[in-house]
Amino acid sequence: MEKDFTLIVFSENHVGVLQRITTIFTRRGINIESITVSQSELRDVHRYNIVVTETEERIQKVVKQIEKQIEVLRAWYYPKEKILYQEIALYKMSVDAVKNGVSLEDIVKENNARILTVESDFIVIEKTGHKEETQALYEQLQPHGLLEFVRSGRVALMNSQKQFKDYLKAPELGKRISEEAVREYRYK
Amino acid sequence: METATKKKNKIDSATVSGSKALIMALIEEGVNTIFGYPGGAIMPVYDALFDYQDQIHHILTRHEQGAIHAAQGFARAKGIPGVVFATSGPGATNLITGLADAMIDSTPLVCITGQVASPLLGTDAFQETDVVGISMPVTKWNHQVTRAEEIPDALAKSFYVAKSGRPGPVLLDITKDAQIESCTYQYTPCKEVRSYHPIPSLDDEMVNQAAELINNAKRPYVLFGQGVILSHAEEELKEFIEKTGIPAAWTILGLSALSSDHPLNVGMLGMHGNYGPNLLSDEADVVIAIGMRFDDRVTGKVSEYIKQAKVIHLEIDPSEIDKIIKADVPVLGDAKTSLRALIEKVKPNQHPKWLQRFKDCYELEYEKVIKEELYPSTDLISMGEVIRLISEKTDGNSIVVTDVGQHQMVACRYARFLKSKSNITSGGLGTMGFCLPAAIGAKFGAPDRLVIAVIGDGGFQMTLQELGTIFQTKVDVKILILNNQYLGMVRQWQQLFFDKRYSATEMINPDFQTIARGYGIESIKVEERDNLDKAVDDFLNHKGSYLLEVIVGKENNVFPMVPSGAPVAEIRLE
Numbered sequence A: 001m002e003k004d005f006t007l008i009v010f011s012e013n014h015v016g017v018l019q020r021i022t023t024i025f026t027r028r029g030i031n032i033e034s035i036t037v038s039q040s041e042l043r044d045v046h047r048y049n050i051v052v053t054e055t056e057e058r059i060q061k062v063v064k065q066i067e068k069q070i071e072v073l074r075a076w077y078y079p080k081e082k083i084l085y086q087e088i089a090l091y092k093m094s095v096d097a098v099k100n101g102v103s104l105e106d107i108v109k110e111n112n113a114r115i116l117t118v119e120s121d122f123i124v125i126e127k128t129g130h131k132e133e134t135q136a137l138y139e140q141l142q143p144h145g146l147l148e149f150v151r152s153g154r155v156a157l158m159n160s161q162k163q164f165k166d167y168l169k170a171p172e173l174g175k176r177i178s179e180e181a182v183r184e185y186r187y188k
Numbered sequence B: 001m002e003t004a005t006k007k008k009n010k011i012d013s014a015t016v017s018g019s020k021a022l023i024m025a026l027i028e029e030g031v032n033t034i035f036g037y038p039g040g041a042i043m044p045v046y047d048a049l050f051d052y053q054d055q056i057h058h059i060l061t062r063h064e065q066g067a068i069h070a071a072q073g074f075a076r077a078k079g080i081p082g083v084v085f086a087t088s089g090p091g092a093t094n095l096i097t098g099l100a101d102a103m104i105d106s107t108p109l110v111c112i113t114g115q116v117a118s119p120l121l122g123t124d125a126f127q128e129t130d131v132v133g134i135s136m137p138v139t140k141w142n143h144q145v146t147r148a149e150e151i152p153d154a155l156a157k158s159f160y161v162a163k164s165g166r167p168g169p170v171l172l173d174i175t176k177d178a179q180i181e182s183c184t185y186q187y188t189p190c191k192e193v194r195s196y197h198p199i200p201s202l203d204d205e206m207v208n209q210a211a212e213l214i215n216n217a218k219r220p221y222v223l224f225g226q227g228v229i230l231s232h233a234e235e236e237l238k239e240f241i242e243k244t245g246i247p248a249a250w251t252i253l254g255l256s257a258l259s260s261d262h263p264l265n266v267g268m269l270g271m272h273g274n275y276g277p278n279l280l281s282d283e284a285d286v287v288i289a290i291g292m293r294f295d296d297r298v299t300g301k302v303s304e305y306i307k308q309a310k311v312i313h314l315e316i317d318p319s320e321i322d323k324i325i326k327a328d329v330p331v332l333g334d335a336k337t338s339l340r341a342l343i344e345k346v347k348p349n350q351h352p353k354w355l356q357r358f359k360d361c362y363e364l365e366y367e368k369v370i371k372e373e374l375y376p377s378t379d380l381i382s383m384g385e386v387i388r389l390i391s392e393k394t395d396g397n398s399i400v401v402t403d404v405g406q407h408q409m410v411a412c413r414y415a416r417f418l419k420s421k422s423n424i425t426s427g428g429l430g431t432m433g434f435c436l437p438a439a440i441g442a443k444f445g446a447p448d449r450l451v452i453a454v455i456g457d458g459g460f461q462m463t464l465q466e467l468g469t470i471f472q473t474k475v476d477v478k479i480l481i482l483n484n485q486y487l488g489m490v491r492q493w494q495q496l497f498f499d500k501r502y503s504a505t506e507m508i509n510p511d512f513q514t515i516a517r518g519y520g521i522e523s524i525k526v527e528e529r530d531n532l533d534k535a536v537d538d539f540l541n542h543k544g545s546y547l548l549e550v551i552v553g554k555e556n557n558v559f560p561m562v563p564s565g566a567p568v569a570e571i572r573l574e
Helices: A017-027 A056-068 A104-110 A131-144 A164-168 A177-187 B002-014 B018-028 B040-052 B064-078 B096-104 B131-138 B148-163 B176-180 B204-216 B234-244 B275-282 B335-345 B352-374 B383-394 B406-414 B435-445 B464-473 B488-497 B512-518 B529-541
Strands: A002-012 A034-039 A045-055 A072-079 A083-094 A114-118 A122-129 A146-151 A155-158 B015-017 B033-036 B057-060 B082-086 B109-115 B141-145 B169-175 B182-184 B220-224 B248-250 B265-268 B286-290 B310-315 B329-332 B399-402 B451-456 B478-483 B522-526 B546-551
Touching (some): A002 A083, A017 A045, A017 A056, A017 B131, A056 A072, A072 A155, A083 A131, A104 A114, A104 A122, A122 A131, B018 B040, B018 B148, B018 B176, B018 B182, B033 B435, B040 B082, B040 B176, B057 B435, B064 B082, B064 B096, B064 B464, B096 B109, B096 B131, B109 B148, B109 B176, B131 B169, B141 B148, B148 B169, B148 B176, B148 B182, B169 B176, B204 B286, B204 B329, B204 B335, B220 B275, B234 B335, B265 B275, B265 B352, B310 B335, B352 B383, B352 B406, B383 B451, B383 B478, B399 B406, B399 B435, B406 B478, B435 B451, B435 B464, B464 B512, B478 B529, B512 B522, B512 B546
Parallel strands (some): B033 B082, B082 B109, B109 B169, B141 B169, B220 B248, B248 B265, B310 B329, B522 B546
Antiparallel strands (some): A002 A045, A034 A045, A083 A146, A083 A155, B015 B182
């Protein structure tokens, strides 16, 4: 059964690692729904959050292939319930909406959003939350002159106290997820 | 004044061009053979190489594809990384097939490509290609160097990555300005990369579970692949099967890891493998897969493959576990270490009845297929009888390099091998044109051994320009063309599965004898059986390269055969 999975990947901050990771999806015809890359808590380690809808079996194989890349330090995959995550969305509205009697203020309050800026001819609303929430606001605003809409990729944290740094210590480096996937996911 | 001069000399001796640093670093890695082809963007490297001709033998091939296949043959025969030089743009793109081949067959290579000067990157400069981008999916690791000072460390990492863990090809793309500019030379071999863990630690619990399954098995069965050769575990494999009495079958890349005449060697797996090894995989209760990856040519229909058996998978690459066949007991680690640990834990045993089943299957296969192939009753010469003659006359001591197609399957089925690293073929990628250059490389890697290139008339014409390399280097390669005037394997499929509609498979061939003569290679063409035996003698005993062309049955087929996508139990003997 296909499910929403978030892959969290830690890699060296080198040219080309992103392409190495994305070709693993391309080769298997898997569409990446969103991807964000940033520095992690360690200055010289980069962190990827990749969102895909796939079966767990395929995702396990993909994660092993990602781990296999020389410059990838570690990779995990999580179902939604095992992570804390957010996305940010920006909505640019024409001021005509207000002139036409739409109460943007009420919509913003109901949706726990905020007004980022008000210019002479447009207003920008910002909403942080899960995709369903930013999408719901989109549906509400769309009929009233939505000029521009953008949603970020997912940023996610693991729902545990584990620190990535712990895995960088030499002996721990030997226990990578692909080995764990073999041992833990199947035998616990 | 004197001190100042001394000081200056000292700095000079440590300050070298990027190109010189590259050559010095290659020498420190023990490289003495390089296959390559020069061009604009790699000229400074070739210029630096000029001063080191006494230490590095550069073999000028006739095409970059020839260079990389030669490096593959060298690596497979010698067990160390093959090194390739090529220029930017077309030089580098011509390496792609070889990289893909080396990637899928786990062959260690370090390929150095020249690149346009760094200010020109991304400008569509002359002979500029995004080589790092293009080669990414077909390299274990690749990297672009734009500064001379990075060269020694990048090269050290390249060798470490190429040869450690599951080996593979590495490509290092060096911009022309990095080759020219000066750097302080210092070389430290790479011993680890923090993000890379080449050999998983052995899990004793898994070894115990594996040993228990093996000790209680009624019909255990070993399938082994190239992992045995790559981890130098030939002795351990032999000891393991001898202690446990388990019959062992091989993938074509595993061929020669276990002597052909070993009583527990039951033969070849897969589409054109032996009858018993395929059929009886459905009866084994415990399958021990060692350093192999369950290629679809081995498994046939995956959903029906060895589904009754408990599977123990000895594998160095965690991504291979459960990729195709679920392992009940995955034993991660280097095959040599894992087998050594298993040998300690398994009980001495014998399985005479089970082994007899393989022998019975062989008898049947011999009567229905092998006898006619090795001793044909018709006038037409068969591929099998040529291979048999060569094996008999060389006592299984030669290196046999094959191309792809019918002759490859026949050679793998019937050639006898007594030594490891004796079978070199393009397995996973199935690259026609691999054989001739790979055989040249194999001879440079194993100069004391007889190297025989077995090629079809189709594959020969894909890289026959490498006869020029033979001509120039005088390397001794025996070339056997098994000429059926068809792309035989495709024709066989057309006959069996496409109503004999022979679309684009007939070859109207040139005169290979004349071609050989042009390259100064002695040759003979055999069309009748009466002339074959002597011709094979001349072929094997000739000093230097020799081309033997044998006209074989035009529409002969390779059997047994598991039809594509069918379960292995549906293996056909005719």
